[in-house]
Amino acid sequence: xxxxxxxxxxxxxxxxxxxxxxxxxxxxxxxxxxxxxxxxxxxxxxxxxxxxxxxxxxxxxxxxxxxxxxxxxxxxxxxxxxxxxxxxxxxxxxxxxxxxxxxxxxxxxxxxxxxxxxxxxxxxxxxxxxxxxxxxxxxxxxxxxxxxxxxxxxxxxxxxxxxxxxxxxxxxxxxxxxxxxxxxxxxxxxxxxxxxxxxxxxxxxxxxxxxxxxxxxxxxxxxxxxxxxxxxxxxxxxxxxxxxxxxxxxxxxxxxxxxxxxxxxxxxxxxxxxxxxxxxxxxxxxxxxxxxxxxxxxxxxxxxxxxxxxxxxxxxxxxxxxxxxxxxxxxxxxxxxxxxxxxxxxxxxxxxxxxxxxxxxxxxxxxxxxxxxxxxxxxxxxxxxxxxxxxxxxxxxxxxxxxxxxxxxxxxxxxxxxxxxxxxxxxxxxxxxxxxxxxxxxxxxxxxxxxxxxxxxxxxxxxxxxxxxxxxxxxxxxxxxxxxxxxxxxxxxxxxxxxxxxxxxxxxxxxxxxxxxxxxxxxxxxxxxxxxxxxxxxxxxxxxxxxxxxxx
Numbered sequence: 001x002x003x004x005x006x007x008x009x010x011x012x013x014x015x016x017x018x019x020x021x022x023x024x025x026x027x028x029x030x031x032x033x034x035x036x037x038x039x040x041x042x043x044x045x046x047x048x049x050x051x052x053x054x055x056x057x058x059x060x061x062x063x064x065x066x067x068x069x070x071x072x073x074x075x076x077x078x079x080x081x082x083x084x085x086x087x088x089x090x091x092x093x094x095x096x097x098x099x100x101x102x103x104x105x106x107x108x109x110x111x112x113x114x115x116x117x118x119x120x121x122x123x124x125x126x127x128x129x130x131x132x133x134x135x136x137x138x139x140x141x142x143x144x145x146x147x148x149x150x151x152x153x154x155x156x157x158x159x160x161x162x163x164x165x166x167x168x169x170x171x172x173x174x175x176x177x178x179x180x181x182x183x184x185x186x187x188x189x190x191x192x193x194x195x196x197x198x199x200x201x202x203x204x205x206x207x208x209x210x211x212x213x214x215x216x217x218x219x220x221x222x223x224x225x226x227x228x229x230x231x232x233x234x235x236x237x238x239x240x241x242x243x244x245x246x247x248x249x250x251x252x253x254x255x256x257x258x259x260x261x262x263x264x265x266x267x268x269x270x271x272x273x274x275x276x277x278x279x280x281x282x283x284x285x286x287x288x289x290x291x292x293x294x295x296x297x298x299x300x301x302x303x304x305x306x307x308x309x310x311x312x313x314x315x316x317x318x319x320x321x322x323x324x325x326x327x328x329x330x331x332x333x334x335x336x337x338x339x340x341x342x343x344x345x346x347x348x349x350x351x352x353x354x355x356x357x358x359x360x361x362x363x364x365x366x367x368x369x370x371x372x373x374x375x376x377x378x379x380x381x382x383x384x385x386x387x388x389x390x391x392x393x394x395x396x397x398x399x400x401x402x403x404x405x406x407x408x409x410x411x412x413x414x415x416x417x418x419x420x421x422x423x424x425x426x427x428x429x430x431x432x433x434x435x436x437x438x439x440x441x442x443x444x445x446x447x448x449x450x451x452x453x454x455x456x457x458x459x460x461x462x463x464x465x466x467x468x469x470x471x472x473x474x475x476x477x478x479x480x481x482x483x484x485x486x487x488x489x490x491x492x493x494x495x496x497x498x499x500x501x502x503x504x505x506x507x508x509x510x511x512x513x514x515x516x517x518x519x520x521x522x523x524x525x526x527x528x529x530x531x532x533x534x535x536x537x538x539x540x541x542x543x544x545x546x547x548x549x550x551x552x
Contacts, residue, residue: 045530057430070525072423074379083135088410089402093154094390114150151210180208213269220307227265257309266324294322294343327391341387349385450530459526467507
């Protein structure tokens with residue numbers, strides 16, 4: 001058997017020695033870009049490059065340019081005070097749109113009366129990795145809500161054109177009567193950040209309620225649980241209803257969905273959007289107001305293609321304990337709960353912030369480590385205990401707004417913490433998949449990876465590529481190469497080493513690549529700063545490539 005290149009036959013031992021020399025030289029970083037190779041390449045080095053790929057417990061960050069790392073657990077830096085509200089608020093509702101944040105209604109400074117104010121702010125600036133952020137001063141909007149409300153729901157439609165206010169309670173008469181409402185108000189969001197005058201939807205909620213849950217996915221609106229107080233009677237609900245939103249923003253008639261396993265008010269809910277376009281509703285915590293019985297279970301139901309809900313299931317992971325009125329955010333394949341109170345409204349004021357990772361392939365969508373059970377992880381706590389506050393994700397930060405303190409007094413404080421950047425804790429495993437398209441009449445030669453690993457005994461990256469989706473993955477391992485000396489400071493993750501891989505096949509067209517990230521220490525992540533694909537035109541006589549094999 002002999003090898004052939006450009007019409008010449010090469011003895012096997014000569015080519016073997018040559019290839020060993022090329023590979024060793026490249027691995028030691030001694031082969032500069034363009035030396036002995038064609039200069040044609042496709043780099044993935046920017047945030048935009050990496051955000052075009054698919055991540056599973058891997059995060060794209062801005063670290064000396066674009067980079068990939070394992071997904072941080074919770075928030076990446078301690079919470080900082082942001083611009084405070086003009087006045088204390090609790091039991092309000094919050095939405096984010098573009099770079100703006102809106103707070104609607106809520107209990108005012110006296111701790112008793114609902115308000116109809118709407119405050120708005122916007123992001124001023126952020127640092128490179130989002131570790132600090134500033135907000136403009138909050139401003140009251142001219143078109144306040146038609147009714148003073150607290151304990152209500154605020155939702156934006158899928159186009160972020162319409163703002164809906166659902167239910168809540170208001171004060172009625174001179175006495176301490178706070179009846180539940182079944183009204184739905186709608187306003188149009190304006191390009192300058194203001195909102196139009198309000199209209200009252202013809203369709204009303206299936207029952208008057210406050211402390212209920214709501215979600216909006218596509219053109220489908222969901223209304224769950226809550227408490228009804230009319231006169232001297234109170235009732236907690238487990239009913240679930242949904243309705244479509246037409247092209248003009250009007251809500252159609254509500255339909256009945258499977259009921260929650262428990263009657264719940266003050267509960268927390270999140271909408272988990274899967275990468276494939278499907279979605280799942282999670283409900284957790286809360287209590288039965290009439291009996292005072294708390295809930296530590298997590299329930300979930302899938303949204304069907306027509307907007308209806310599947311039956312509810314109990315997730316394998318309960319809350320650490322029963323509690324309620326926490327700020328709840330789903331972001332970066334995690335559910336985060338911040339603060340709250342429990343197991344009753346008069347006990348256990350919390351500053352803890354906990355998170356659980358999500359996995360669309362798991363039976364209950366909760367990530368499991370090494371085939372074990374899913375776990376709640378603790379991240380940086382809030383600066384002070386809070387409940388009846390809101391949590392919103394905006395500009396790669398989570399904002400916790402207002403809420404009540406341990407003495408049940410509404411607060412004007414706003415706290416923020418980033419969700420991107422280097423962190424104190426990371427998920428143990430993650431996968432990133434990217435795609436590159438070779439130009440016509442060219443073929444793949446090699447890959448080069450720019451990596452940074454501060455502890456090669458704990459953190460690894462493995463690399464694989466695929467000629468096209470019909471071909472098997474070709475695996476390569478970079479975990480055994482000492483890229484950066486162990487024990488260096490975190491900022492050493494900006495110091496990269498380059499590893500080059502010669503490709504043993506000549507492939508054309510689409511090329512997929514896959515990076516498997518792993519760490520044995522929660523405080524350590526490997527980082528990839530760039531991957532570059534080198535290719536050659538079919539008619540080039542200047543490139544060095546592995547020759548094809550033929551039998552004599």
